Amino acid sequence: MSTTPVKVAVTGAAGQIGYSLLFRIASGALLGPDTPVELRLLEITPALKALEGVVMELDDCAFPTLAGVEIGDDPNAIFNGTNLAMLVGAMPRKEGMDRADLLAANGKIFTGQGKALNDHAADDIKVLVTGNPANTNALIAMSNAPDIPRERFNALTRLDHNRAKTQLAKKLGVSVTEITNLAIWGNHDDSMYPDLYNTKVGGKVAADLVEQTWITEEYIPTVAKRGGAIIAARGLSSAASAANATIDHMRDWVKGTDDWVSMSVPSDGSYGVTEGIVSSFPCVVKDGQYEIVQGIELNDFSRERIAASVARLESERDQVKELGLI
Numbered sequence: 001m002s003t004t005p006v007k008v009a010v011t012g013a014a015g016q017i018g019y020s021l022l023f024r025i026a027s028g029a030l031l032g033p034d035t036p037v038e039l040r041l042l043e044i045t046p047a048l049k050a051l052e053g054v055v056m057e058l059d060d061c062a063f064p065t066l067a068g069v070e071i072g073d074d075p076n077a078i079f080n081g082t083n084l085a086m087l088v089g090a091m092p093r094k095e096g097m098d099r100a101d102l103l104a105a106n107g108k109i110f111t112g113q114g115k116a117l118n119d120h121a122a123d124d125i126k127v128l129v130t131g132n133p134a135n136t137n138a139l140i141a142m143s144n145a146p147d148i149p150r151e152r153f154n155a156l157t158r159l160d161h162n163r164a165k166t167q168l169a170k171k172l173g174v175s176v177t178e179i180t181n182l183a184i185w186g187n188h189d190d191s192m193y194p195d196l197y198n199t200k201v202g203g204k205v206a207a208d209l210v211e212q213t214w215i216t217e218e219y220i221p222t223v224a225k226r227g228g229a230i231i232a233a234r235g236l237s238s239a240a241s242a243a244n245a246t247i248d249h250m251r252d253w254v255k256g257t258d259d260w261v262s263m264s265v266p267s268d269g270s271y272g273v274t275e276g277i278v279s280s281f282p283c284v285v286k287d288g289q290y291e292i293v294q295g296i297e298l299n300d301f302s303r304e305r306i307a308a309s310v311a312r313l314e315s316e317r318d319q320v321k322e323l324g325l326i
Ligand SMILES: NC(=O)C1=CN([C@@H]2O[C@H](COP(=O)(O)OP(=O)(O)OC[C@H]3O[C@@H](n4cnc5c(N)ncnc54)[C@H](O)[C@@H]3O)[C@@H](O)[C@H]2O)C=CC1
Pocket: 011, 012, 013, 014, 015, 016, 017, 018, 042, 043, 044, 047, 088, 089, 090, 091, 092, 093, 109, 129, 130, 131, 132, 133, 134, 156, 157, 159, 160, 188, 237, 238, 239, 242
């Protein structure tokens, strides 16, 4: 085992997602069995007592890879020297709300946390925003951290990617391992677009294996509205699957990929996506750096769907500009 622990910050650590996420990071599911981690957990003051209980439970697991835990309510202290930051802490939506309805309440969290990361994080910091609306919250954090390279700010659309993979596998009666080149484009809201025209199943194009009406009337709405379906069923938004996707995204960003993954990253203008907004693209990762996959052919249907989702992101960007958050 190497000796220097990787400092992993998690915000909203006493929340639902935190309760699934922390134990997996501490057990080695993020960085493997040979890399010690130090958890740095941020909460609001009233939640610190509950967080102390979670830390007691972490102690009680005796994880060999857990080198230490620090908790607190001051982002400047918690982010000090942090290598990886998972920004989860934010209010979840309730039934009947859109994720964008959370912008006014949650957006301001990411101004202060962006500044604190800017001033205190380690030079190799990678920041992944899960708290909703995740794409625009990542934009806010990035805009408030001018000294950190923009590409170090990502948002989570891996949960949508994982959902899209399973729904397709179920339809075709195949294992998820047979599906490659899948990607979610756009925003983590109900305008997100899972593209089956470039997805491969056992080497064949996925869209050729299913009916077009299934894609438009069942598949896309099921994937895009899955978060709402879970809230309706559970009375609470998805937590274990969101923690799993947060680990998947950060692990792949650090360790690399051997297939396309969906990552929401600051757009460089690829595929006509407005530069600067944080939008989901098919990405590959090597040596800790992601690249947006280039040269993908998009049909007219895909282009229209992506443009509609980008329009949502532009509207969210304009709202947070008006609120003075960026
Ligand atoms: N991008 C994605 O795919 C998904 C995103 N989410 C989002 O993740 C967020 C967290 O969800 P849950 O854990 O279920 O919510 P939760 O309400 O159970 O936990 C949120 C925690 O964040 C804390 N918090 C609030 N403000 C904070 C701040 N300024 N600093 C640090 N901590 C703060 C709260 O005290 C609470 O403990 C929500 O915004 C939810 O909508 C949830 C599922 C999937």
